[in-house]
Amino acid sequence: xxxxxxxxxxxxxxxxxxxxxxxxxxxxxxxxxxxxxxxxxxxxxxxxxxxxxxxxxxxxxxxxxxxxxxxxxxxxxxxxxxxxxxxxxxxxxxxxxxxxxxxxxxxxxxxxxxxxxxxxxxxxxxxxxxxxxxxxx
Numbered sequence: 001x002x003x004x005x006x007x008x009x010x011x012x013x014x015x016x017x018x019x020x021x022x023x024x025x026x027x028x029x030x031x032x033x034x035x036x037x038x039x040x041x042x043x044x045x046x047x048x049x050x051x052x053x054x055x056x057x058x059x060x061x062x063x064x065x066x067x068x069x070x071x072x073x074x075x076x077x078x079x080x081x082x083x084x085x086x087x088x089x090x091x092x093x094x095x096x097x098x099x100x101x102x103x104x105x106x107x108x109x110x111x112x113x114x115x116x117x118x119x120x121x122x123x124x125x126x127x128x129x130x131x132x133x134x135x136x137x
Contacts, residue, residue, distance in 0.1 A: 003094040005067050009049050011099055012065070013038045020053070021100040022065070022074070024092035031055065031074055033063065072097055 001007070012020075015035040022031040033055030041048045049067040057063060057076075066073040071091040078086045 003097045003099065005049070005069055005094065008072060008094065008097065008099065009038055009067055012051050012067075015101060018101060021098075022072075022092075023098040023100075024090070025096040025098060029074065029090060029092060031063065031065075070094065 003011075012035055016037055018035055020033065020035045023029060031053060033053040036052035036054065038049055038051045041050050051065045051067075053063045053065060055063045061076065061078050064075045064077075066075060068091070071093045073089055073091045075087070075089045077088070
């Protein structure tokens with residue numbers, strides 16, 4: 001499917017509260033998580049659409065999708081306002097965007113935020129892995 005800002009916004013609204021997977025073709029980008037509510041933001045007379053993704057990140061880390069006219073921006077940040085310590089953004093042109101509703105990995109690894117069972121080694125997730133995942137699902 002060829003995505004546009006409107007079709008991506010409609011899809012994200014329909015997926016609110018459900019697992020999603022976003023990929024950027026040729027960009028080594030993959031994001032998996034639970035889709036939040038799509039909100040409208042007025043940024044200097046430009047209407048932006050933004051959606052928070054619950055990706056099982058540690059407390060204080062947020063992952064947002066912002067829909068612009070020509071691309072979707074993935075923004076990973078820690079802290080808020082002046083307390084922001086890390087802020088990483090990457091944009092995906094709609095022509096290279098893939099959106100799927102099967103966010104759970106097809107591996108034996110637990111998804112972010114899942115509880116481990118007794119004797120299972122601790123799995124850690126880095127922001128780099130979440131933004132630049134190269135595994136195929």
